[in-house]
Amino acid sequence: MKGIWKYQKWMDLPGGLLPFSLGEGATPLIQTKNMGPSQGRSQLYLKLETANPSGSYKDRFAAFAIADLLRKKSKRCLATSSGNTGAALAAYAAAAGLPCYIVLVEGAPEGKLAQMQAHGAHLVTVKGFGINKEISESIFAKLALLASHYQTQIQVSAFRYSPVGMQGVQTIGFELAEDLPEADHVFVPAGGGGLALAICRGYQLWKHRQPEFKLPKIHCVQPEGNNTIAGNLRAGLEHAQAVENAFTRVSGLQVANVIDGDKTLQACRLSGGNGYLVSDEEVFDAQQILAKREGVFAEPAGAVAVAGWKKSVEFGEVSPDEKAVCIVTGNGFKDPPSIAGMIAKNPLHFLEDVGELEIYFNSNEPNQ
Amino acid sequence: MKGIWKYQKWMDLPGGLLPFSLGEGATPLIQTKNMGPSQGRSQLYLKLETANPSGSYKDRFAAFAIADLLRKKSKRCLATSSGNTGAALAAYAAAAGLPCYIVLVEGAPEGKLAQMQAHGAHLVTVKGFGINKEISESIFAKLALLASHYQTQIQVSAFRYSPVGMQGVQTIGFELAEDLPEADHVFVPAGGGGLALAICRGYQLWKHRQPEFKLPKIHCVQPEGNNTIAGNLRAGLEHAQAVENAFTRVSGLQVANVIDGDKTLQACRLSGGNGYLVSDEEVFDAQQILAKREGVFAEPAGAVAVAGWKKSVEFGEVSPDEKAVCIVTGNGFKDPPSIAGMIAKNPLHFLEDVGELEIYFNSNEPNQ
Numbered sequence: 109m110k111g112i113w114k115y116q117k118w119m120d121l122p123g124g125l126l127p128f129s130l131g132e133g134a135t136p137l138i139q140t141k142n143m144g145p146s147q148g149r150s151q152l153y154l155k156l157e158t159a160n161p162s163g164s165y166k167d168r169f170a171a172f173a174i175a176d177l178l179r180k181k182s183k184r185c186l187a188t189s190s191g192n193t194g195a196a197l198a199a200y201a202a203a204a205g206l207p208c209y210i211v212l213v214e215g216a217p218e219g220k221l222a223q224m225q226a227h228g229a230h231l232v233t234v235k236g237f238g239i240n241k242e243i244s245e246s247i248f249a250k251l252a253l254l255a256s257h258y259q260t261q262i263q264v265s266a267f268r269y270s271p272v273g274m275q276g277v278q279t280i281g282f283e284l285a286e287d288l289p290e291a292d293h294v295f296v297p298a299g300g301g302g303l304a305l306a307i308c309r310g311y312q313l314w315k316h317r318q319p320e321f322k323l324p325k326i327h328c329v330q331p332e333g334n335n336t337i338a339g340n341l342r343a344g345l346e347h348a349q350a351v352e353n354a355f356t357r358v359s360g361l362q363v364a365n366v367i368d369g370d371k372t373l374q375a376c377r378l379s380g381g382n383g384y385l386v387s388d389e390e391v392f393d394a395q396q397i398l399a400k401r402e403g404v405f406a407e408p409a410g411a412v413a414v415a416g417w418k419k420s421v422e423f424g425e426v427s428p429d430e431k432a433v434c435i436v437t438g439n440g441f442k443d444p445p446s447i448a449g450m451i452a453k454n455p456l457h458f459l460e461d462v463g464e465l466e467i468y469f470n471s472n473e474p475n476q
Numbered sequence: 477m478k479g480i481w482k483y484q485k486w487m488d489l490p491g492g493l494l495p496f497s498l499g500e501g502a503t504p505l506i507q508t509k510n511m512g513p514s515q516g517r518s519q520l521y522l523k524l525e526t527a528n529p530s531g532s533y534k535d536r537f538a539a540f541a542i543a544d545l546l547r548k549k550s551k552r553c554l555a556t557s558s559g560n561t562g563a564a565l566a567a568y569a570a571a572a573g574l575p576c577y578i579v580l581v582e583g584a585p586e587g588k589l590a591q592m593q594a595h596g597a598h599l600v601t602v603k604g605f606g607i608n609k610e611i612s613e614s615i616f617a618k619l620a621l622l623a624s625h626y627q628t629q630i631q632v633s634a635f636r637y638s639p640v641g642m643q644g645v646q647t648i649g650f651e652l653a654e655d656l657p658e659a660d661h662v663f664v665p666a667g668g669g670g671l672a673l674a675i676c677r678g679y680q681l682w683k684h685r686q687p688e689f690k691l692p693k694i695h696c697v698q699p700e701g702n703n704t705i706a707g708n709l710r711a712g713l714e715h716a717q718a719v720e721n722a723f724t725r726v727s728g729l730q731v732a733n734v735i736d737g738d739k740t741l742q743a744c745r746l747s748g749g750n751g752y753l754v755s756d757e758e759v760f761d762a763q764q765i766l767a768k769r770e771g772v773f774a775e776p777a778g779a780v781a782v783a784g785w786k787k788s789v790e791f792g793e794v795s796p797d798e799k800a801v802c803i804v805t806g807n808g809f810k811d812p813p814s815i816a817g818m819i820a821k822n823p824l825h826f827l828e829d830v831g832e833l834e835i836y837f838n839s840n841e842p843n844q
């Protein structure tokens with residue numbers, strides 16, 4: 109097997125789980141050509157989860173989650189999502205022939221919606237879901253009842269709800285350990301914190317098999333408008349905290365509730381990692397720099413780790429000779445409005461005739 | 477090295493070419509779960525070029541093309557594109573710090589445009605380019621002059637113009653030979669034919685190194701509205717033919733001129749391959765089936781090979797025990813209007829209150 113399934117035997121998975129794959133995992137790890145060097149850090153790497161089949165790391169989750177539903181002979185997939193989990197589950201459920209029902213948080217961006225729609229998922233959203241803590245809790249409670257009624261299990265990309273699916277995400281830790289064993293820092297974006305926790309656990313399992321392996325520090329980066337983990341991690345507190353309303357505009361990272369937060373905070377701290385809070389503007393800036401200087405087309409959530417890394421350089425918390433990795437979680441196509449600004453400033457020029465080409469070139473010298 | 481650069485030493489590349497990578501290549505090869513089995517062909521595989529960093533196989537081209545410009549110390553990248561070549565070159569040129577100028581064919585779809593714009597490329601289009609043979613020829617002639625003036629070389633994803641870049645595309649043949657050595661058929665979509673020619677050449681190079689290797693038949697699939705190669709290949713003719721106007725609605729495959737067509741026709745024939753013509757409707761159907769039955773989100777051009785395979789089954793030209801591969805060239809995000817139909821039929825339902833969830837589920841039973 110290739111991709112994530114080659115690690116299957118290392119994990120604590122139910123017996124009889126048969127590989128079900130759309131080609132997820134084994135994503136590229138590339139060294140930055142400009143961002144790192146421009147800050148005197150030549151060893152800055154990007155883990156491009158954008159190159160997964162549905163364009164985000166959630167494919168690792170969906171592969172295991174759908175394989176588990178098939179094992180249990182479930183008749184449908186029932187999930188909540190802010191977009192990427194839904195897009196991944198919709199794709200894998202379609203391939204598995206399972207009807208897929210997705211309850212979306214309010215404001216899921218159109219790119220992710222288009223995927224779910226194209227794969228034929230049933231889509232519903234409830235006012236305030238994902239943004240308001242109380243509403244979100246009542247929806248999770250209701251869905252737990254419905255899942256039991258329909259003899260399935262609710263799929264949420266969090267260890268608390270979907271421990272099998274989340275083990276798929278742990279493979280990011282395995283791949284990083286394999287591709288860059290000497291990494292010193294890993295920067296991970298967090299909504300509910302499941303991704304950071306999965307990477308910590310992946311690395312821990314790796315070390316369990318190779319006791320001499322030196323673990324990197326795993327850092328949790330959050331937008332200021334969804335500070336459930338990062339602030340408390342930095343402040344030395346023991347627990348994550350819910351926020352009344354998640355007000356960040358970074359789609360996918362609006363998770364007002366704690367969910368995996370406590371365990372994430374503790375696992376990051378155990379690795380020596382810290383918390384970083386970044387403004388939405390810093391995230392959108394990082395997204396632009398990824399596109400314009402590194403050739404990487406990422407959605408805003410996919411640029412959060414980079415914004416956190418930049419902060420760590422400002423804080424003097426990453427030294428010039430250390431190796432750092434940022435997880436780029438999702439593709440730029442996922443959230444078209446977020447790139448509208450970049451696009452508007454750079455229009456396509458229409459020429460009526462070939463003769464106008466020379467004029468165009470002469471008036472557009474590279475001084476950009 | 478990973479990806480396409482691990483094959484560098486096998487190819488006829490200029491000395492001093494240094495690897496320049498955004499993580500291209502090493503794309504997944506997955507077995508179909510429904511399409512193949514439903515036709516009594518369990519051994520149908522999809523090569524997911526959609527999982528390349530910019531979402532199409534053109535990243536293989538751009539990696540070598542930009543590495544070559546860097547080797548030659550060119551000061552800018554100048555290219556023509558129907559969209560995917562431009563998106564790939566814009567990304568790699570951004571990472572290389574090269575200003576990138578792209579002359580687009582008329583009607584390049586918005587997803588590909590958004591990528592080029594986000595990566596900061598200079599974009600221009602000329603009326604009739606790509607669609608009308610005469611206009612296209614005069615543009616190529618003009619650009620050749622401009623390229624020489626600017627001391628660069630025009631980048632077009634065709635062996636005739638960019639033999640170095642196209643060698644990057646040959647790596648698809650290497651990967652297929654490595655991942656599925658016993659393949660009997662490979663179905664390849666064609667605009668100008670460069671992709672099919674590159675895959676033929678990749679396999680030939682592979683066989684040169686391993687004389688006992690059994691080559692698959694490589695088939696050329698074209699939309700009826702751009703029948704430059706496939707019809708003549710099937711008819712036993714020696715040459716490709718230009719068309720006055722390419723009228724297919726499949727974006728990216730409108731290439732009225734012959735370009736690599738003669739060599740493509742001959743290389744496919746030498747492999748034992750045939751030509752397949754498919755209607756635009758058959759392509760859009762294949763795109764829907766990929767999304768709804770296989771969980772693969774492809775642009776129309778990415779579904780052309782599948783439509784060709786289906787035709788080969790109808791014609792009785794692929795037997796049930798044979799192994800066939802379809803190249804899925806580009807991501808569904810590249811051409812959003814093409815999926816508008818699928819999306820419109822499957823809207824998102826807005827609920828005001830959590831209490832409405834149960835009603836929604838009860839009224840949306842899986843009988844879809």
